[in-house]
Amino acid sequence: MKHFSIWKKIAACVLFINIVLSAFTPEIVTPGSTADELTAVRMGIGPSLNIGPGGKLFNGGSLSLLADYDNRQMLSMVLQDKNGALVVIDGGWDIDADHLSDVIRSKGGHVSAWFITHPHSDHVGALVKILNNPDRNITIDNVYYSLADQSWYDKVESSRSVLVTDLRSALSTLPAASLHTVKKGDEIQVGSIKAKVLNNPYLLDVTSVNNSSVAYKFFLNNVSILVLGDMGPEAGKLLLEETSAADLKSDIVQMSHHGQYGVSREVYATIKPQIALWPCPLWLWNNDNGSGIGSGDWKTLETRKWMEELGVKVNYCIKDGDQTIN
Numbered sequence: 001m002k003h004f005s006i007w008k009k010i011a012a013c014v015l016f017i018n019i020v021l022s023a024f025t026p027e028i029v030t031p032g033s034t035a036d037e038l039t040a041v042r043m044g045i046g047p048s049l050n051i052g053p054g055g056k057l058f059n060g061g062s063l064s065l066l067a068d069y070d071n072r073q074m075l076s077m078v079l080q081d082k083n084g085a086l087v088v089i090d091g092g093w094d095i096d097a098d099h100l101s102d103v104i105r106s107k108g109g110h111v112s113a114w115f116i117t118h119p120h121s122d123h124v125g126a127l128v129k130i131l132n133n134p135d136r137n138i139t140i141d142n143v144y145y146s147l148a149d150q151s152w153y154d155k156v157e158s159s160r161s162v163l164v165t166d167l168r169s170a171l172s173t174l175p176a177a178s179l180h181t182v183k184k185g186d187e188i189q190v191g192s193i194k195a196k197v198l199n200n201p202y203l204l205d206v207t208s209v210n211n212s213s214v215a216y217k218f219f220l221n222n223v224s225i226l227v228l229g230d231m232g233p234e235a236g237k238l239l240l241e242e243t244s245a246a247d248l249k250s251d252i253v254q255m256s257h258h259g260q261y262g263v264s265r266e267v268y269a270t271i272k273p274q275i276a277l278w279p280c281p282l283w284l285w286n287n288d289n290g291s292g293i294g295s296g297d298w299k300t301l302e303t304r305k306w307m308e309e310l311g312v313k314v315n316y317c318i319k320d321g322d323q324t325i326n
Contacts, residue, residue, distance in 0.1 A: 113143075
């Protein structure tokens with residue numbers, strides 16, 4: 001009987017611990033999700049995202065995926081550590097500049113580092129507009145990027161190469177010491193945020209400027225965030241071949257090329273993300289050309305299926321407005 005009593009006490013202790021842990025395990029749900037969409041499920045306490053009782057993912061810092069202004073695909077991300085160091089990634093169209101400026105000013109108005117994936121209007125238009133308007137009361141310490149020779153852009157995308165010229169001109173308004181050309185393997189420390197450059201631009205003959213995207217892996221509070229820009233299948237294949245699985249493995253991934261016709265399923269399977277960031281409006285999320293879900297020729301629904309199969313636990317999408325993870 002004495003042994004039976006001891007085992008009863010042990011069982012009671014185990015039950016109590018399970019109840020406590022369950023009470024503190026957060027459930028994160030994507031706002032505005034519908035039955036046909038991917039379902040966000042309970043976030044567990046795992047080895048990568050150690051959320052723990054009462055914990056915050058970024059321990060006082062934050063990651064924001066900003067919404068588009070005019071129902072357009074674009075990429076604008078903001079990272080901030082608990083001490084206020086601010087990082088911006090791309091920034092969106094020129095018409096997104098006002099909202100991005102408001103967000104930056106709300107976080108102190110001082111950008112420690114601005115990272116560019118590739119020079120397309122839906123990624124750097126806002127930066128060009130901000131740099132050309134000094135009255136916005138925003139300061140930028142450093143900009144990190146890798147651009148090819150202008151002749152390459154003139155050759156592969158002559159109709160849009162003027163934007164690259166505009167970007168170079170806008171960047172020249174900053175001191176030369178603030179401008180940094182990155183290369184594969186570079187590591188940049190910004191406060192308690194670290195960035196690692198995973199590739200040199202791939203200068204390919206197909207979807208050329210998208211495929212020239214630089215992939216950055218950011219670390220904040222031991223959480224890793226992989227930014228892929230607009231890499232397509234061709235650049236994704238090269239990235240997979242040239243990058244170790246350890247470097248690709250990330251807790252959070254920005255869905256390449258706005259979640260459709262980006263890198264392959266194999267690349268995402270190697271990344272093994274727990275959280276996916278979708279820089280796409282509702283029509284692209286649903287592959288809707290105006291005639292209903294699935295009526296377009298984009299690949300978003302296929303990519304969403306991949307992420308469901310790969311066990312992504314939470315999806316954040318700009319169709320639901322600004323998305324912020326603390």
